[in-house]
Amino acid sequence: MSSVAEERSIRAPWALTAPALMLFVGVLLIPLAMTVMLSFHDWGQYKGIEPVFILKNWQEIATDPYYAEMFWRTFRIAILTTLLTALLGAPEAYILNRMSGRWKSFFLLVILGPLLISVVARTLGWALLFGGNNGLANKLLMSLGVIRSPIPFMFTETGMVVALAHVMMPFMVLSVWAALQRLDPQIENAAMSLGAGPVTIIRRIIMPQIMPGVLSGAIIVFSLSASAFATPAIIGGRRLKVAATLAYDEFLNTLNWPLGAAVATLLLAALVLIVVGSNAMIERRYAEVFR
Amino acid sequence: MAHLELDRVAKQFGAQTVVDDFSLAVGKGEFISFLGPSGCGKTTTLQMIAGFLDPTRGAIRLEGKDLTAIHPARRGLGIVFQSYALFPHMTAAENVAFGLEMRSVPRSERAERVRAALAMVGLAGYEQRHPRRMSGGQQQRVALARALVIKPSVLLLDEPLSNLDAKLREEMQIELRQIQRTIGTTTILVTHDQNEAMSLSDRIVVMSQGRIEQIGTPQDTYERPASAFVSQFLGKTNDFAATIDRTAMPARLVAGSWSAPAPAGLSGPVTVSIRPERIGFGDAGLGAKIVTRIFQGNHWLFQCASECGPAIVIRQNDGQAQPAEGEGVRLAWRAEDMSVRGGAAS
Amino acid sequence: MRRNGPLALVFHAVFVTVMVAPILVVCLVAFTPEGYLSLPTNGFSLRWFRTIANYPEFIHAFWISLGLGALSSFVALLFAVPAALAIARYRFRGRDALAALFLSPLMIPHVVLGIAFLRFFTSFGLGGSFAALIIAHVVIVFPFALRLTLAAAIGMDLSVEMAAVSLGAGGWTLFRRVTLPLILPGVISGWALAFIQSFDDLTMTVFLAAPGTETLPVRMFLYIQDNIDPLVTSVSACVIAITMTALILLDRFYGLDRVLAGKGDPGR
Numbered sequence: 088m089s090s091v092a093e094e095r096s097i098r099a100p101w102a103l104t105a106p107a108l109m110l111f112v113g114v115l116l117i118p119l120a121m122t123v124m125l126s127f128h129d130w131g132q133y134k135g136i137e138p139v140f141i142l143k144n145w146q147e148i149a150t151d152p153y154y155a156e157m158f159w160r161t162f163r164i165a166i167l168t169t170l171l172t173a174l175l176g177a178p179e180a181y182i183l184n185r186m187s188g189r190w191k192s193f194f195l196l197v198i199l200g201p202l203l204i205s206v207v208a209r210t211l212g213w214a215l216l217f218g219g220n221n222g223l224a225n226k227l228l229m230s231l232g233v234i235r236s237p238i239p240f241m242f243t244e245t246g247m248v249v250a251l252a253h254v255m256m257p258f259m260v261l262s263v264w265a266a267l268q269r270l271d272p273q274i275e276n277a278a279m280s281l282g283a284g285p286v287t288i289i290r291r292i293i294m295p296q297i298m299p300g301v302l303s304g305a306i307i308v309f310s311l312s313a314s315a316f317a318t319p320a321i322i323g324g325r326r327l328k329v330a331a332t333l334a335y336d337e338f339l340n341t342l343n344w345p346l347g348a349a350v351a352t353l354l355l356a357a358l359v360l361i362v363v364g365s366n367a368m369i370e371r372r373y374a375e376v377f378r
Numbered sequence: 379m380a381h382l383e384l385d386r387v388a389k390q391f392g393a394q395t396v397v398d399d400f401s402l403a404v405g406k407g408e409f410i411s412f413l414g415p416s417g418c419g420k421t422t423t424l425q426m427i428a429g430f431l432d433p434t435r436g437a438i439r440l441e442g443k444d445l446t447a448i449h450p451a452r453r454g455l456g457i458v459f460q461s462y463a464l465f466p467h468m469t470a471a472e473n474v475a476f477g478l479e480m481r482s483v484p485r486s487e488r489a490e491r492v493r494a495a496l497a498m499v500g501l502a503g504y505e506q507r508h509p510r511r512m513s514g515g516q517q518q519r520v521a522l523a524r525a526l527v528i529k530p531s532v533l534l535l536d537e538p539l540s541n542l543d544a545k546l547r548e549e550m551q552i553e554l555r556q557i558q559r560t561i562g563t564t565t566i567l568v569t570h571d572q573n574e575a576m577s578l579s580d581r582i583v584v585m586s587q588g589r590i591e592q593i594g595t596p597q598d599t600y601e602r603p604a605s606a607f608v609s610q611f612l613g614k615t616n617d618f619a620a621t622i623d624r625t626a627m628p629a630r631l632v633a634g635s636w637s638a639p640a641p642a643g644l645s646g647p648v649t650v651s652i653r654p655e656r657i658g659f660g661d662a663g664l665g666a667k668i669v670t671r672i673f674q675g676n677h678w679l680f681q682c683a684s685e686c687g688p689a690i691v692i693r694q695n696d697g698q699a700q701p702a703e704g705e706g707v708r709l710a711w712r713a714e715d716m717s718v719r720g721g722a723a724s
Numbered sequence: 725m726r727r728n729g730p731l732a733l734v735f736h737a738v739f740v741t742v743m744v745a746p747i748l749v750v751c752l753v754a755f756t757p758e759g760y761l762s763l764p765t766n767g768f769s770l771r772w773f774r775t776i777a778n779y780p781e782f783i784h785a786f787w788i789s790l791g792l793g794a795l796s797s798f799v800a801l802l803f804a805v806p807a808a809l810a811i812a813r814y815r816f817r818g819r820d821a822l823a824a825l826f827l828s829p830l831m832i833p834h835v836v837l838g839i840a841f842l843r844f845f846t847s848f849g850l851g852g853s854f855a856a857l858i859i860a861h862v863v864i865v866f867p868f869a870l871r872l873t874l875a876a877a878i879g880m881d882l883s884v885e886m887a888a889v890s891l892g893a894g895g896w897t898l899f900r901r902v903t904l905p906l907i908l909p910g911v912i913s914g915w916a917l918a919f920i921q922s923f924d925d926l927t928m929t930v931f932l933a934a935p936g937t938e939t940l941p942v943r944m945f946l947y948i949q950d951n952i953d954p955l956v957t958s959v960s961a962c963v964i965a966i967t968m969t970a971l972i973l974l975d976r977f978y979g980l981d982r983v984l985a986g987k988g989d990p991g992r
């Protein structure tokens with residue numbers, strides 16, 4: 088290889104990526120670092136933000152049970168949402184995969200399309216259906232005599248979980264779907280020819296193979312649910328706060344930025360730990376199914 | 379009574395008929411190949427026997443019993459898929475054991491049979507490997523062991539060797555043949571490789587566009603092809619347009635300056651089919667000029683321009699001098715080596 | 725054999741109904757002739773769509789969203805295309821780390837990004853400005869722009885470029901006449917997906933937007949916080965219609981399954 092070409096191939100990639108790299112360092116890494124620093128600053132109602140290094144905010148989060156409860160609620164909702172999407176999304180992906188060509192792509196579009204539709208619009212739908220006495224589904228069910236009082240949905244954790252599961256469902260279906268695509272199309276026939284019935288095929292052949300897909304879908308859904316803002320804000324309102332809505336309030340209502348930054352930093356750190364940890368675990372556990 | 383019998387089986391997908399009027403009787407222990415070009419319905423036929431597809435018409439019987447009424451899981455057939463369809467999350471041993479588990483074979487017997495099956499395909503010591511960590515040939519053997527360990531009444535193989543490289547494929551062909559001979563399982567092999575079909579099977583079913591063209595031993599189908607399709611598909615062949623000259627007494631079969639006594643029962647334009655290795659250079663016969671001469675180690679390949687169009691001649695490399703390019707030659711062959719069909723050569 | 729049983733089909737029907745119902749309800753209520761939230765049982769009416777005209781803040785927010793989405797996606801591509809070419813073509817030290825960095829906005833919760841950008845831009849006196857919104861959106865849509873461009877660049881037959889070089893093309897001409905046309909479907913799809921992401925983002929933007937630079941999702945969100953009436957359903961219906969149009973274009977150009985395959989990552 089000529090030295091000119093060699094030199095080019097060392098310099099060229101850096102020259103090409105330099106603008107993007109500078110953008111990311113300048114307006115992503117620096118702001119993130121500033122946020123972490125902010126969480127160590129002091130704040131007072133009248134004095135505003137004081138750029139000193141203290142642990143006040145972190146102490147407050149560690150000692151005040153209000154924060155423990157709020158984080159516990161955040162993760163509880165995220166876990167339940169994840170379970171719900173896995174329990175419903177995985178079978179649906181499997182059913183979808185067995186449909187014939189045209190129906191398959193149609194329903195795939197119907198189920199995955201909402202991924203790109205505004206979360207506000209999607210959550211609004213749930214509020215319209217179950218929003219107290221005026222909720223359309225509530226009204227319908229009451230007039231049919233199925234229920235006597237409106238189903239409690241708004242400002243409840245159940246409501247948040249259902250609406251979040253609806254928002255997150257496409258991620259789970261997509262992830263399981265991708266795992267199903269990697270399956271040998273003859274694998275079910277192979278199992279059947281060896282004498283396996285439908286239940287055995289699903290339990291012994293399909294499930295173990297799509298499990299990595301379910302788990303990686305679960306990680307996505309979990310981390311998105313734990314940091315979700317729009318849905319908890321619309322369904323939970325001011326009464327039922329999660330980490331993201333709390334940070335929002337601290338920033339834009341209370342104006343206690345350092346405390347909000349501490350909440351956000353903690354959320355980010357917890358999520359990174361959970362996501363990286365479980366990714367590593369899955370990869371180790373399913374080494375032979377991957378690759 | 380035939381072991382496995384297909385009786386006028388047909389399969390339609392919508393309006394498209396993919397397999398039609400397929401009748402075949404397979405004897406116990408026989409090795410049958412389905413041979414035909416891509417898309418001719420080989421897999422479809424095999425899948426109907428396996429039960430993954432239902433025939434539109436016709437019957438499939440095993441030991442005289444109607445197979446179509448039996449769920450594929452209970453047909454007890456062994457199948458090796460083109461992609462092998464091994465269970466990637468199970469080890470080789472677990473893959474092979476699966477069918478036995480489904481049959482509730484006791485654990486100790488199961489272990490012994492798995493070990494024996496893997497040993498038979500030459501994979502002793504590979505029990506704990508996962509399929510992804512095995513080579514194509516090894517995976518293929520696991521698939522074979524998995525199909526054989528359940529002692530199937532019929533073994534169905536869908537292009538099991540097509541994913542292997544040429545050398546490995548040859549080795550596996552020999553091995554497959556040996557295993558089948560030892561255990562004597564009735565076997566149906568789908569392939570589009572004529573050499574594979576020839577070297578493995580007792581009988582070949584040549585298919586084209588969903589129909590059977592010919593059923594016969596490898597030698598039969600090669601030397602006495604029932605149709606132009608078969609002669610073209612099984613190796614190289616020369617088709618010469620010829621005529622029956624009834625004015626001569628006795629009548630003669632004439633192609634250019636070559637002629638021979640006419641076979642009975644034919645008249646008008648006919649086609650003479652002759653394999654390239656059965657043609658010799660002689661003093662009399664079809665006039666031709668050598669266009670190219672290619673040396674291929676153990677034989678020579680000649681492409682000639684003859685009075686009746688292009689011709690191919692193959693001569694053993696026996697050390698004798700061979701005609702050069704551009705040289706005029708006469709092509710001759712024995713009457714029993716050719717086959718004559720009615721109708722003009724296409 | 726590989727058919728779904730009746731039980732599976734019932735499950736599927738219920739599943740699809742529940743998935744579609746909330747979106748459908750929003751679109752239906754938008755056509756109500758009544759003054760309150762109700763399904764249009766006696767006739768469809770465009771009344772609430774006309775009402776949008778009386779709320780200039782919604783119209784203004786719409787234009788902000790549109791401009792922001794179009795511009796930030798375009799700017800993101802200016803950075804993403806060279807980066808994608810470098811990552812696709814060269815094996816260099818730090819390549820994997822660089823790719824991970826460029827995709828990292830997918831992993832970071834958007835609340836955190838919103839807070840970080842708010843802190844960053846206010847300390848420069850840019851808080852609430854349109855410029856701040858653009859820069860922030862460029863960062864969050866960058867991974868989407870990069871992904872699809874990268875896929876196109878990796879899929880590109882390098883020998884075509886070599887052929888062009890052998891014919892004497894080089895540098896900018898090579899890029900403009902050969903490389904860019906070949907990766908264009910990926911670039912356009914990257915732009916469209918980036919646009920949708922920007923157009924729909926609420927969580928990050930809600931921290932950055934000030935009166936005057938509120939985007940449509942932010943405006944809608946703030947409106948919903950006060951009261952829910954048919955007006956926000958008609959606005960939502962418009963948003964859904966716009967997204968659907970982009971979606972269909974994307975499907976035609978690139979295949980939606982391929983686009984969405986790149987979405988299976990933590991985002992938002």
Ligand SMILES: Nc1ncnc2c1ncn2[C@@H]1O[C@H](COP(=O)(O)OP(=O)(O)OP(=O)(O)O)[C@@H](O)[C@H]1O
Pocket residue numbers: 391396414415416417418419420421422423570
């Ligand atoms: N599920 C199906 N629906 C419609 N047509 C089908 C279906 N399966 C197969 N076909 C058609 O039936 C014909 C025969 O297919 P088949 O798979 O049996 O061919 P084959 O002989 O096995 O070919 P190959 O050597 O390529 O495997 C083909 O034309 C194929 O397009």
Ligand SMILES: [Mg+2]
Pocket residue numbers: 420421422
């Ligand atoms: Mg086939």
